[in-house]
Amino acid sequence: MFIIAGLGNPTLQYEGTRHNVGFDVIDTLAERYNISVDTRKSRALIGKGMIEGHKVILVKPQTYMNLSGESIRSLVDYYKVDEESELIVIYDDVSLGVGQLRIRKKGSAGGHNGIKSILSELGTDVFLRIKVGVGEKPRKYDLADYVLGHFSKEEKEQMKEGYQKAADAVSMLLNGETEAAMNQYNRKVKPKEA
Template sequence: MFIIAGLGNPDKQYEGTRHNVGFDVIDRLADKYNISVDARKHRAFVGKGIIEGQKVILAKPQTYMNLSGESIRSLVDYYKIAEEHELIVIYDDINLGVGQLRIREKGSAGGHNGIKNIIACLGTQVFPRIRVGVGEKPSRYDLADYVLGHFSKAERELMDEGYDNAVSAVGMIISGRIGDAMSEFNRKKKEEK
């Protein structure tokens, strides 16, 4: 069984913000695989289903971003998941262009407070993650204001493609093809001329 956790913040005011792209990818997975993510357990909205022949739990922690690890620790313990193989975390990254992906098998938090908390709560940084680019913060912006801001219409189109790619990447990772997912999606997009 796999736990696929998308990070974000609860409450309507955060819907569609840069910091909630993890929730948005979970919603895409839920739609594609007909999984209802509406049960409230382990301080998260969760749903059980099948992706690529594997049992999965889709999770949207409701602890607010900076405490995501508390919910994920509870899920991992309850479902007896081996983090290093069967937990996939999806979250926003301001160091990637809008809609670009970066997939890793393990790694540091890279300054992301949600991931910092997950690593602290799990006691390991060995778990696959899919970072979804939300674009670099403009120099005049406060970081919190930027990540809690909404996408422009043009950015939303790029994000739609990014979300679809993230859904494909999840399928590949669950199928034991994380190397293929990294090869396919970790490339920088060519600049439009």
């Protein structure tokens, strides 16, 4: 069984913000595989289902970003999931272009508070992660204001494509094709010419 957790902040005011792309990828997976993510457990909204023949639990922690690890730790313990091979965490990354992906098997938090919380709660930096690019913060912008801001119309289209690619990447990871997924998605994508 796999836990696929998308990071974000609950409540309407954060819907559609850069920081909530993890939730948006979970919604994309839920729609694609007909999984209802509406059960409350361990301070998260979860949904159980099948993706590519694998039992999965889709998770949207409701603890707010900075405490994401508390909810995920509790679910990992409850479902006796091996976090190093059966946990996939999806979250926003300001160092990647809008809609670009980067897949990692381990690593530091890189300044991301949600990941910091997960590293601290799990006590390991080895777990699969899909970073979804939200574009670099413009100079003079406060990072918190930027990630809690909304996408432009054009960026929304690029993000939709990014969510679909992230969902495709999830199925590759579930099938053990981590290296192939990294080779396919970790390349820099040139922005489309206008």
